[in-house]
Amino acid sequence: MADGPVTTMGISRQSVQRIADLLVADGLAEYRPNPAHRRAKLPAPTEAGLAAVRRITPGRAELAARLSELLGGEAEFRRVADTLERLGQALDRL
Structure with a gap:
């Protein structure tokens, strides 16, 4: 809540x-x-905050690409992400 x-x-x-x-x-x-x-x-x-984002971004992109591949491609990755988004919204409403 x-x-x-x-x-x-x-x-x-x-x-x-x-x-x-x-x-x-x-x-x-x-x-x-x-x-x-x-x-x-x-x-x-801050500059330190921007540097942290720059360090995180390449790793996130690589992780997303690997996960997409393991899920069977970009379309399936999008379907799973959309489902998780709907789940989160439903949980927020509970």
């Missing part, structure tokens, strides 16, 4: 805030002024 209002992605604002705070604490993000809202700050990646 969500700990507050749910966003369109099925994630509560509090959950997003907690993750953002953890990223800031780890030096992977920082809060910047939000021109649209005086009190709310916008999280933005």
